Amino acid sequence: MNRVPAAPFRLAGALLLGAVALFASCKGSAQTSDGGWSAASSGNQNAIWSGPGGAGARQRTDHPPTLTVAELWSLRTVRIFESRDASGALLRFRELFQSDGTGNLRVDVLEVWDEISQAWILPHPLLEALYGMRTSYIARLRDLHLHARGLYANYRWEQMPGTVTVDGRACVTTRAHSLRNLGPIDLVHEVGTGLLLGWTVWDESGTQVMQSLTTLTVEMNPNQSSVQWVNDVLPEEPYNPIVHDALLGITPRALTYPPAGFYREKAVVEDLRAQVSPVNYVYLEYWTDGLRTLFVMQHAISNGNGGGGLNLAQMSHEGGIVAVESDASDRRIGAVGLLPKDDILMVVGDLHE
Amino acid sequence: MASELNPDELSHELIAALRSLGGERAPAALADGVELARLPQVSAPPELWARVSAELRKDSPEQRTRLMAWPRWAAAASILLLAGLAWFGGAELLGTKRGLGIEEFGLAQAVPAETRRMLIARLVVREVPPEKLSPLTRSFMMGSMAPMRDDG
Numbered sequence: 001m002n003r004v005p006a007a008p009f010r011l012a013g014a015l016l017l018g019a020v021a022l023f024a025s026c027k028g029s030a031q032t033s034d035g036g037w038s039a040a041s042s043g044n045q046n047a048i049w050s051g052p053g054g055a056g057a058r059q060r061t062d063h064p065p066t067l068t069v070a071e072l073w074s075l076r077t078v079r080i081f082e083s084r085d086a087s088g089a090l091l092r093f094r095e096l097f098q099s100d101g102t103g104n105l106r107v108d109v110l111e112v113w114d115e116i117s118q119a120w121i122l123p124h125p126l127l128e129a130l131y132g133m134r135t136s137y138i139a140r141l142r143d144l145h146l147h148a149r150g151l152y153a154n155y156r157w158e159q160m161p162g163t164v165t166v167d168g169r170a171c172v173t174t175r176a177h178s179l180r181n182l183g184p185i186d187l188v189h190e191v192g193t194g195l196l197l198g199w200t201v202w203d204e205s206g207t208q209v210m211q212s213l214t215t216l217t218v219e220m221n222p223n224q225s226s227v228q229w230v231n232d233v234l235p236e237e238p239y240n241p242i243v244h245d246a247l248l249g250i251t252p253r254a255l256t257y258p259p260a261g262f263y264r265e266k267a268v269v270e271d272l273r274a275q276v277s278p279v280n281y282v283y284l285e286y287w288t289d290g291l292r293t294l295f296v297m298q299h300a301i302s303n304g305n306g307g308g309g310l311n312l313a314q315m316s317h318e319g320g321i322v323a324v325e326s327d328a329s330d331r332r333i334g335a336v337g338l339l340p341k342d343d344i345l346m347v348v349g350d351l352h353e
Numbered sequence: 354m355a356s357e358l359n360p361d362e363l364s365h366e367l368i369a370a371l372r373s374l375g376g377e378r379a380p381a382a383l384a385d386g387v388e389l390a391r392l393p394q395v396s397a398p399p400e401l402w403a404r405v406s407a408e409l410r411k412d413s414p415e416q417r418t419r420l421m422a423w424p425r426w427a428a429a430a431s432i433l434l435l436a437g438l439a440w441f442g443g444a445e446l447l448g449t450k451r452g453l454g455i456e457e458f459g460l461a462q463a464v465p466a467e468t469r470r471m472l473i474a475r476l477v478v479r480e481v482p483p484e485k486l487s488p489l490t491r492s493f494m495m496g497s498m499a500p501m502r503d504d505g
Contacts, residue, residue, distance in 0.1 A: 086482070134492075153460055257472060260463040272489075279489060289460075295493050313476040316483045316494065323494040325487055326476060334490040342473060346464065349472035 064151045064290075065159075065174045067189050067196045071139050074101040076222045078110070079198070079215040083319030084208070091319075094120060095131075097139070098222075104229035107135045135230040141293060143213065144187070144199045147265065150290030154179055154261040164188060166197045167218045176291055180261050182339065183210075185291055201320055204340065210320030211338075235271040239283060244269045249300035250331045252283040257350045259343040261289040287337075294337030296347060301332045311352045315341065324348045 070077060077097045082090050092113030098106040109131045111120040123131075131138070160173040169190050176185045184206050188198035197215040202208065237244070245251050248269065258264070265286045273280050279299045287294040313326035322344045325334040328351075335347045397405075464472075483491055 149458070150460055257464045257468060258461040260461055262461050263459045277488060282489060297489065297493070299489070311476050313478045314481045314486060315478050316481050316486055318483055318494070321494055323483070323486055323490050324476075324478070325490040332487065332489075334487070334493070336490065336493045342469065345476055345478060346469050346472045349475040352475045 064146055064155065064157050064176070065187060065189055065194060067146055067187065067194045069143070069145055069196050070097060071099045071103070071105055072101055073099060073195065074221050074224070075099055076219045076224075077197075077215050078217045079213055082209065082212045082214075084210050085318050086316070089115065090209070093123075098224065098227055099139075100224055100227075100229070104227075105135050105139050106227055106230050107131055107138045132230055133232050136233045144185070144196070144201075144291060147288045147290050149263055150261055150288065151176075154289045155291065160186070163191065166190070166215050169195075169197070169218060171197055180289070182289075182292065188215075201338065203320065234275070236268040236284075237271075239267040239269050244281070244283070247281045248283055248298075249281075250283075250298060252285075252298045253351050253353065255285070255287075255296060255347060255350055257346060258287055259289070259294065259337075259339060259347065262287045262294060263289075292338045294335065294339060294344075294347070296351070297334045298331050298351070300330060301327060311349075313345070313348060315345070317341065326352065328352055 075098075079095050079097060081093045081095055084090050093109050094111040094113075096106075096108045096110050109123045109127055112123045112127070113119075114121045155176040156179060158175045158177060160175055163170045163172055165171065166188065171188050171190050174187045174189065176187065178184060181204060183202045183204045185202065186200040187196060189196050197218065198213050199211075200209055201211040203210050239252070241251065252267075255264075265288050267283070267285045270282050270284055271280070272282060282297050282299040285296040287296065311326055311328070313324055315322065315324045317323070320338050321336060322339060322341050323334070323336040324341075324344045324347075325332060326348050327333070333348050333351045335344045337344055483494055486494065
């Protein structure tokens with residue numbers, strides 16, 4: 001009987017499969033979409049990262065970084081917050097952030113960048129006062145945080161090459177690539193502690209900075225005996241229709257079509273009676289995709305649009321933040337978020353019946 | 354093949370026990386077995402042994418090893434393939450979290466384009482500067498996240 005020699009075919013088969021494996025490997029390491037993925041290369045670890053499209057080897061990671069935020073530490077930092085206004089100009093604020101690590105906070109504005117004189121100038125007293133009134137919102141809402149969910153489904157994570165130094169502290173930059181085309185976000189965090197010391201929010205195309213925070217100095221465990229902590233958190237309770245609908249004067253409408261990838265983190269009723277405001281109670285929903293936050297609010301009004309058929313809406317945007325508000329017959333609907341205009345408009349439109 | 358037990362050497366006790374069964378009959382299979390056991394040992398014809406041997410060789414360990422040789426190579430190559438995919442990002446092809454993002458519970462699904470257009474079309478939108486918004490909306494926009502230039 002004639003037998004076909006098997007060994008050459010086995011070898012050929014193995015080589016074929018090996019070649020397929022090699023091809024797959026090369027494909028994986030050569031992707032250039034958006035982030036220009038490449039396998040980590042020790043030879044390029046000193047490359048300087050300079051923004052989307054910058055040079056240097058980048059390292060994909062499966063997981064978001066483990067971060068801790070400044071309000072969990074006893075520290076004092078000086079930092080610059082930048083935000084692009086509606087005209088495209090970058091506004092700069094030099095801030096002093098203080099925290100005792102147990103929940104006590106204070107954020108002051110030290111200086112404001114003046115484009116005309118190209119110099120730092122002292123802030124207006126009213127701006128100083130407003131900072132004092134909004135400390136907790138700046139620290140807990142404006143400053144970026146990683147939330148519990150959405151970090152895998154909505155973002156792809158990449159550690160940028162090399163390190164940056166923040167006041168003598170070695171930091172790395174992790175980029176969160178939005179899988180929903182919302183633009184990347186860079187997070188600068190200290191090696192070892194994971195302390196978040198800065199971030200940059202890019203526009204949808206990844207070419208223009210919309211917001212950024214850069215820490216200039218860090219002082220850990222400072223003497224804080226003379227610090228006057230700010231307690232500006234408004235009283236709020238988790239929403240309970242039985243208790244709160246009567247206070248609100250409305251039954252909040254549920255969002256049927258939230259933006260893709262978002263989830264509702266909490267729904268609360270804020271008590272505004274201590275504020276100089278015609279509104280006593282407001283219903284607030286906090287939505288997030290893991291990094292970006294969306295606020296949806298509803299409160300009763302006495303002179304709504306009367307059901308005339310037209311749902312007039314006012315929209316404003318600054319620093320990548322889009323705000324839309326619109327009156328229905330019995331309520332004002334508002335939505336504010338670091339999202340494209342259409343997403344915010346869709347949310348407000350959804351709440352109009 | 355032959356039985357090692359001579360029926361004539363059964364013990365008296367066993368014979369007595371068998372007789373106590375009275376009219377009971379042994380099953381036919383037992384009778385066949387006893388009959389077979391009493392047959393003298395004979396050799397199978399050579400043709401039969403040739404056919405049986407050929408059948409046995411098909412299932413021999415040596416033959417199985419030869420048959421397994423290719424799958425073993427294939428398995429090794431497959432492991433290399435999977436390792437390559439997993440390590441260098443081909444995991445996207447497998448739909449793992451590194452690639453497309455794992456499904457996380459409770460996240461909103463994408464809204465169909467037609468629905469988006471319908472919802473947006475409910476509004477008549479006018480762009481205004483932040484200071485034209487209501488104090489509450491403005492507070493959220495400027496105080497919570499955006500800068501507060503206009504407040505100053």
